[in-house]
């Protein structure tokens with residue numbers, strides 16, 4: 082039988098019933114706990130339990146729970162970090178560039194300024210297409226305006242969205258950004274070493290965290306490990322060169338085909354995990370990219386009790402376009418005088434389902 086308990090969230094108290102989902106109970110009271118997927122996946126709803134008992138929603142970090150999965154079992158005292166509010170921003174595509182044969186840099190300018198923490202992500206909806214999640218990253222050189230977001234997007238063969246970038250989705254295409262979401266964002270620290278690990282376009286949120294740290298706390302040690310399957314996809318090199326200017330920052334780039342090229346101290350063969358140094362309990366560890374990599378880094382961090390934040394990229398299932406969508410795309414291509422298999426120059430490799438981010 083459920084009973085009445087008192088829950089305090091960020092010092093705002095309210096009555097709840099045992100068994101209630103914490104997120105639902107908070108939202109019912111008008112307490113805007115940030116959330117997105119409601120499925121324990123995105124980490125946007127992470128809260129810290131200071132006192133009391135929750136059932137479910139626990140994470141590898143003691144005291145850290147997914148509010149969307151946690152059932153209230155007793156009186157509780159809970160906190161969460163205040164984040165920029167989730168909202169919608171309308172914008173247009175203002176630039177598309179090749180970062181690598183299979184990766185595009187896409188810039189979107191919005192009507193109003195964007196507010197997100199470095200490492201968070203948006204749900205990006207190009208007009209006429211389903212939404213996909215991408216993390217904005219700072220440009221490799223210079224700074225961008227507050228109403229411009231730069232995304233690193235892998236072109237995925239068979240995807241419903243990314244193969245159309247640069248052809249049907251061209252400059253001026255209308256976009257809606259919803260967000261920001263995600264909990265793997267930069268937290269100005271207490272001098273603790275940052276260990277940042279990325280695979281593929283997981284480099285976008287990791288670079289956002291790295292750039293924020295270099296800007297605000299250049300004296301803090303930072304190690305960035307970036308990986309790509311192929312040397313040709315290692316688009317992170319310009320950013321890694323920028324890290325070289327900071328004496329407290331170091332980086333490793335790893336590619337699985339590095340053996341076939343000239344291996345060096347900087348570009349090493351293997352995956353980022355192969356080059357992860359022993360972690361320390363005091364480290365702040367971030368990982369983004371393939372779930373396999375993120376899980377492996379999470380385990381290493383948990384072994385020593387290091388603080389860990391993750392942004393796993395889960396692929397959207399491949400879907401057949403509706404007949405209406407197919408017709409719309411074909412007509413749009415015909416209007417632009419393009420063939421039905423749009424490609425940007427240099428595209429050579431694709432995966433088989435649309436990337437989530």
Ligand code: FES
Pocket residue numbers: 115116117118119120121122123124125126127147148149150
């Ligand atoms: S809203 Fe709880 S994990 Fe996404």
